[in-house]
Amino acid sequence: MGSLSFQASGAALAAVDQHVPKLAKDKVASRIAAKDHTLWGPDAESEASIRLGWVEAVEVSRPLVPRILKLRDELRTEGVTRIVLAGMGGSSLAPEVISNTAGVELTVLDSTDPQQVAAALAERLSETAIVVSSKSGSTVETDSQRRVFENAFKQAGINAAERIIVVTDPGSPMDSASREAGYRAVFNADPNVGGRYSALTAFGLVPSGLAGVDIDELLADAEEAAEILSEDATENMALALGAALGGTEPLRNKIVITDEGSGIVGFADWAEQLIAESTGKQGTGILPVVVEPEAPELSMDAADVLVIRLVDTEAEIELGENEVAVAGSLGSQLLLWEYATVVAGLLLGINPFDQPDVEAAKTAARGMLDERPETPEPAAVDRAVEIRANGAWLNGAGTVAEALEALLGTLDTDSYLSVQAYLDRFGQAELAQLRPRLASLTQRPVTFGWGPRFLHSTGQFHKGGPAVGVYLQITGASEEDVRIPDRPFTFGELISAQAAGDAQVLVDHGRPVLRLHFTDRQAGTRQLQEAVASLSDGKP
Template identity: 55%
Template sequence: MSAEGLTVEVTRPEDDAVSRLVKDQVASKLAAKDATLWGPDAEPEASIRLGWVDLPRTSRPLLAEIEALQAQLRQEGLDHIVLSGMGGSSLAPEVITTTANVPLTVLDSTDPSVIARAIGQDLDRTVLVVSSKSGSTVETDSHRRAYLKAFADAGIDGPSRIVVVTDPGSPFAELAAREGYRKVFLADPNVGGRYSALTAFGLVPAGLAGADVAELLDQAEAVLPALAQDSADNPALALGAALGAGHQAGRDKVVLGEGTTSVTGFGAWAEQLIAESTGKLGRGLLPVDVGGTSDATPGWANPGPDVTPVAIGTPEQTVPGLVVTDGSLGALFQVWETAVAVAGRLIGINPFDQPNVEEAKKAARSLLDQPPSQESAPSPAFADGAVEVYGDEKLLAGASSVEQALSAIVEAVPERGYLALLAYLDRDADADAARLRPALAASVPFQVTFGFGPRYLHSTGQYHKGGHPNGAFVEITGAVTDDLEVPGRPYTFGQLIYAQAVGDLGILRDKGFPTLRFHLTDRKAGLAQLLDAAGKVRT
């Protein structure tokens, strides 16, 4: 099925589900922003979260504002754009600028080495875009404080270098006005973060960095007529049915692979959209971003009965039950948002709330308010080389090596479950951590996911706690050699990332999930040990 700039192909079509969606006029009702589509419990939230439906048209006035500010900044020699944002505030601008091949430094970490490296790059040419609906997000607030101090230390007027994206009337908008920041862009308050790609949250940082965001809106607007049609040819209904009816048939995992396409990094954005929208009430779709479609991983090369494999672009191989979506980035944004909302109706959840996201934030705040003393800090079960191992004695069952500990957590994964690898490390300097996913996935009969923390807390973190309760979790933390203060706060970035890591793992453990933490006393050596052990694990 195709529309202008978009193709959706489903080799295992859910014809009955599509017929029901057509009969119920779901497409036209969604285009009309009918908040009753997801039932009475969801209606209050849905009624204030459907602004994304016509963003390709309503976001047009932003273009002139973005263009004018970009021209001013370039005239002043300010061409290094840094984005401080989490979840939808960072994932959409990242895929937009990566696809457009324009530079944008994305700060979605609290690792002190990441912050220090970003601040140390071209500060004299830097503009910081801080994106937060409320401004209370601990990561973005900490980034803003660190940059203001760095600007002041360099003799630069900090407020003139800060651009804010927030909701109208938010505490952040008030702060920005009070402190005299360069520019405040107000986003549509009736759009949730994961649906905000075509609001100011996606368009402002990408546009200031040099991406053609007008073209992005053109691409999305071109597919609106097709997405509003109550027809079996509607590509969003086909995709939504494949996801939603697939879930009802037991396929609760969506493996996202990137084939030949003009779009780069779409899986990370779709991962948040799927996980936060559907992972709740013990239901939902677990997204597994595997990178290239040639990766020989379970669920892509040999999809099991719990998997719907999806290719973004032309796949390098064909697999049973494959769904292919391809086209321009703007079109893909619009069709996936529509399809996931449709899938939510079929699954029976509210796709616009995220009831479990706040749990990790509260746990981190608690640890920051009352940090454990050196005497009360937990002791490792054992140490092996550059790795300290923390976990339940029953789970570890006498293990004394990293390989044995990994084997223990692999054995603890429930039937039709998954293993999540969560790395609170430096996404660039410790990039080898991402190799752990394919190394383990090649030898286990279940899906393995990977995410850098705290980034994943604003993405798959909702699914981990609210979705199907069949996960096991491995967290990886690393020694901090050069910490960095958070100005105006009684903690450092090193303490903040530790609190976020330990707090989230504690919640997962308290919910009864198998958990394990590897702490790297030497990051490079420790990662080498983990990769070696991952290659030896067998089930």
């Protein structure tokens, strides 16, 4: 079973001891496996009744494997060796983890940043096929990415239909449109699985399999784990992990996740979306904070923090206080965390299958695109950075350092800082290095998300969870923009609307939002790095 293991200490162990016996007695694990949609209460029944297909994903997905592998071999025979994945949220995060862990190339395009889109278009187009993944096809990011690649293929004299593969729900608008367009292949996923639970469905398997992953082995691994995770036993690790996530008292709702040699590349980013989008609602929830080994959060010992260490199955672990260690192979861990998340939702008293506040940000972005409001004048301009804010807390700040200091001054003992960069996550990866420096400076948990992809992840918690977040939004002018065929907006305009829309929703929730816009990306990045360094040195 991939040698799944679980250890807990302190508040996490107390939660396990308190809740697991009752969870086992109430047959929670077997009821999940039997797709009992009544577990989470009357308000969740309608959604749960169409969202529990993931418990049988292995069985449902197995017939897809030969078709995926046949298509992979056909593409390779034709010289198509590069797979691009256009998808957001659950449609992209799981395939990225699966392919990176297997060490195979998969280009994940989960951004509307024009520089990131242009870079994906510029690389080996003649050897490229694109997998377009969306349950309905209505996701604006994914639709835009499909349009621009289809146009690029045509401009290069390539038969676009032969290079486009679609993953979608049966009967969706995208399903029928793709078949009418004559695209190379259309794979239907189980419609009774939500996006963030779709790792072991067609959404996870098609791009990974086409890229070269042994998806048969992945499913076999998960199949072994499924037998254990569905048992109503006090030894069930899904019940234990779910209790640790959602059952501490008082709730430790900042879950700091660090990878200490698990062998699974980027797993914490996938778990972040699964947990945050599933639980962050009704003023409660769990905020995953993905950190590096030796990150400041690991030694904060704050009352609202629980540390989870992802470790190797062979490692000997000595836990600190209020910590959890989890080990296991990829297929088994994917299923473990899905079970644990819905168990946590049960303990929190929420519906773990909806995401009401994700739609709020989408609606705000659409409004920005339709109305095209004037960009408000900045409160101040500091060389290559325009500074905007939503309240008196800015207190007349005129420099990046002063604005940052004012924002951090709004942090409370139960707050967290969220850094949201609407930029190229590959071309400007160095920005993520600010995360541990800000955590050290504030002595509070700090999340870092790339926009717009985090909107499908922690974005739900930011609006639906407890109102304790403080937000730093970073945007930047692009050296080039990319037109979207047959759409009245460009990628640059789209990502600007997404950033502005989300900021407005956060402001409407009464939260402090500092917006820093780089008129020159490189110069702005240097200024922000210098500002954080100056605050760390005590010289704002």
